[in-house]
Amino acid sequence: DLAEQLTPELLDSPREESLQFVSELKDPSCACAVDVGTVWWAAAGCRELRVVTASESAVSLWEPLPPDCWAKIHTWHLAEIPVIQIVPLPDTCNLVCVALGELEIGEIRLLLYSSETDSFKHSLVKTGNITAVVGLKDQRLVSSSRTMQEQQLEVVLLSEAGGSKDRQTLMPPEETVTAFAEVEGMREALVGTTAGNSVVIWNLKTGQLLRKMHIGYSYPASICHRAYSDSGLLFVVLSHPHAKESESCGSPAFRVVAFNPRTGRSTGVMFCCLPPGCAGRRGDVWDRTGAAVLTSGAVAVWDLLRGRCSALLPPGPAGRWALCRWAAGGAGLLAGSHDGTVRLYRY
């Protein structure tokens, strides 16, 4: 029904870029799924992509069984504090990172297999009142946390054994940092968004705060997802989970904004709307593609360079979709419902 309501402009070539069902897994022991993701896992000389599912009290690792099944290999039980999200660690092997807490993140833990003890285990990486956490390439994790007096931004270099090899502090801006995104192709550059609707840039090597650039007041509470540097400009993909629908523009799902880091000036480059009449939740971005679960229970996919909705996944056999995440390595889109059903789609 939702697909029929979409105007032709939003889905002008759905056949070319639609989502193709690949495989499904179902965790019968999952009372309420909170997140889904993928992780590269090396075992017996072979590296493969595995699915990770999380409920409030347990995180499970699934291996692919050809042709199109998944088998649960291990479940880490984390009963003391609820799991809030899986934190993807790009390019990292054999490590699953999870954030735990009540209303906000209070702990970040690594889940892993220890060959020394021939057992699965988990280890604590950070505690505190954590407002944002993101995994970066080269086994790094960046987080913002706050005390009554100050905000602390920290990059942790993770070890394969689940500990930290090194820690680097970043200079905090005055406003609370709400999200981070690494700059594609620039290992030492990091961007973030703040509660005051600014984009900030750091040098990860030195910890310097290089620039704070205000986004404007049109779309408050912007969240950064990805950033790309090209031709002297910084292109940042933003979502606006709390923006209100307007008659002239609709509801923004994702925007691409170009910043000149030298002057701090910016201009909107691309604008992706939610389908008419839909509201959305926080989305996920991979490469040049965005996805978000709509409150209707459908998943929408956008081509961020063309600024259009390119695919729509209606609610699945298990009911409304509640989660969507891009799988690592271009493997496709994971859609999950609260009952523990996860489906992988090729995009």
Next chain:
Amino acid sequence: CSESDLGPISLNWFEELSAEAPP
């Protein structure tokens, strides 16, 4: 995007801002 909208553009913005920012 043009320089008139965004001001002078530098391909080495990251190195330049790192040299100028407080340590």
